[in-house]
Amino acid sequence: MTETPSRIRYGGDYNPEQWPTPVWNEDVRLMQQAHVTTVTVAVFAWALLEPEPGRYEFGWLDDVLDRLNRGGIRVILATATASPPAWLAHRHPESLPVSIDGVRLAFGSRQQFSPSSAAYRHHAMRLVTQLASRYAAHPAVEAWHVGNEYGNHVPRSYDPESQEAFRVWLRNRYVDIDALNAAWGTAFWSQTYQSFAEVGVPSAAPMIRNPTQVLDFDRFSSDALLALYRAEAEIIRSHARDVPITTNFMGFFKDVDYWSWAPHVDVVSDDLYPDPADPRSRVLSAAARDLMRSLGGGKPWLLMEQATSAVNWRPPNVPLADGRHRLNSLQAVARGADGVLHFQWRQSAAGAEKFHSAMLPHAGEDTRVHQNVRRLGEELTRLGDLVGADVPAKVALCFDWDSWRAIEQDGTPAVVDYLDTVLRFYEGFLRRGVTVDFLHPEADSSGYSLVIAPAAHVLSDDAVRALASVSARGDALVVTYLSGVVDENLHIRLGGYLGGEGALRGALGVRVEEFAPAADGAPFGISGGISGEAHFWQELIRVDDAQVVSTFDSGFAAGSPAITVKRHDGGGAAWYLATRPSTALMDELVTAWLADGRVAAVFDRAVADVETVVRGGRRFVANHAATPTVVTVDDRRIDLPGYGAVWVES
Secondary structure (H helix, E strand, O other): OOOOOOOOEEEEEEOOHHHHEEEEHHHHHHHHOOOOEEEOOOOOOOHOOOOEEEEEOOHHHHHHHHHHHHOOEEEEOEEEOOOOHHHHHHHHHHOOOOOOOOEEEOOOOOOOOOOHHHHHHHHHHHHHHHHHHHOOOOOOOOEEEOOOOOOOOOOOOOOHHHHHHHHHHHHHOOOOOHHHHHHOOOOHHHHHHHHHHOOOOOOOOOOOOOOHHHHHHHHHHHHHHHHHHHHHHHHEEEEEEEEOEEEEEEEOOOOOOHHHHHHHHHEEEEEOOOOOOOOOHHHHHHHHHHHHHOOOOOOOEEEEEEEOOOOOOOOOOOOOHHHHHHHHHHHHHOOOEEEEEEOOEEEOOOOOOOOOOOEEEOOOOOOOOHHHHHHHHHHHHOOOOHOOOOOOOOOOOOOHHHHHHHHHHOOOOOOOHHHHHHHHHHHHOOOOOEEEEEEEEOOOOOOOHHHHEOOEEEHHHHHHHHHHHHHHHOOOOEEOOOOOEEEOOEOOOOOOOOOOOHHHHHHHHEEEEEEOOOOOOOEEEEEEEEEEEEEOEEEEEEEEEEEEEEEEEOOOOOEEEEEEEEEEEOOOOOEEOOHHHHHHHHHHHHHHHHHHOOOOOOOOOOOOEEEEEEEEEEEEEEEOOOOOEEEEEEEEEEEEEOOOOOEEEE
């Protein structure tokens, strides 16, 4: 942000345009009492800021910003471009997005624009220019919030303008049509193109679409949204050179590749709504926090949105029990957040999200939710020493959007949930109190002692070399089933997968001959040096020069190696796992992998519902279960109530 604050930022989206003016003074008073430092303003205010094309109404926003400034409340000013007004859809129906089935989506919701629409871009950039020139120097504005949750509702559009933009993107990527044909493997099914003019978007078709065309359209669509963000950011930067600019990511969101976006935001921001009815939401939320920190290269990030209690889009919308709002908030701070914000400050009285909880509920300030909000705000004032502090980690977990998209396409060996696969490995370390960073497979991993690549389905040559270097330098590498199967064009890595005949296969000392997903879902045994149950997946592998740790007891691959390790000179180790381990087997494997990586665990055995992480000299310890528990951390006994969390000196 513009300056390092003395405390954790606290607040949320503020939508005064939904309320009469007398309410605004009450809002400022109540914000002060709740220790609010920061609010995001004008996220969905385009129709009020520009009621007609070219006619701007900024008086109300001037008033709001001035009131907040007088009250000591800082502002993250939004560009309001996330929800175009009715007049844009009416005058430019071509700006509306088109579904994969060719249906033009209508006005009346939000994000009703095609990312490639020239009309949308023209009017959006004109609005941003007006906002940036007017408020660049306003004393309340400490940051800018561009758009909102890009791609959340329209991650890709199949309209004519998107089709032409896709062709331009393809020309830039491949230069000539022969290179595209080679990359897409168009010799199959007579799909060869003679010119880029013949190439379309992958709309609904009789059968499976060309896999590389689909992946390229996914890449293009993420890039098209990024181009909108960057265009707005460039306008803001020309008026407010030193004010940070961000947009809100959405945790593990498949449709937008945040590795490619992260370099273009000054502060990584995230929206996350853990489901209180899902017992594994603690895993997803912890992992999402670590992902945000990792996207920023370890720098502090901002929790832009969360809920104080229930949301409004789940069946049913379960409220947060006492303690869980605090727990979710402190978890974010412990894993690198320098701010805890919400959707929204005052609960709406009308509209699609009127049942979404807020910092100030429908029933007012004398409520459970608002009193919890006040207590949390006061507690955050005592955590100022954590601002700017890092979160050390010696374990890296590879995560890749191309693998996510490709492994879940049609026409693959089985229906594989990539995110669930990654989180199973992440949870193994979470249960031992080991902090994990996420890493792109091509990235430099030299700062980590243990690198895990789960289901790294798509591996470029650079990624193959990067992974192979881990064990060669003396550290520990873990590669799992379905890894290195295809290159970045989704062409098969021949000769045993695992990146083909090269560095990674040499590092692992094995090759894969055949996939064998289980038909009935029944578990099968693994026996040997490490024993237990596995599920879902087997591979028939051949060992070149690795040690067989365990073999399959039953199933298609019975008698074949299930787990191998190759020891390297210098102390490095490269493990291969040809199946999905059960929770108990994962715990055994994590113990072995930590030993090879020379990484210490906080808990000497797996603990199911307790997490711990160190930031800035403080250790965060939290209980995600409703029942109290006792844990020993650093030789100290810690009593935790249900949904309780404490800070202790590390």
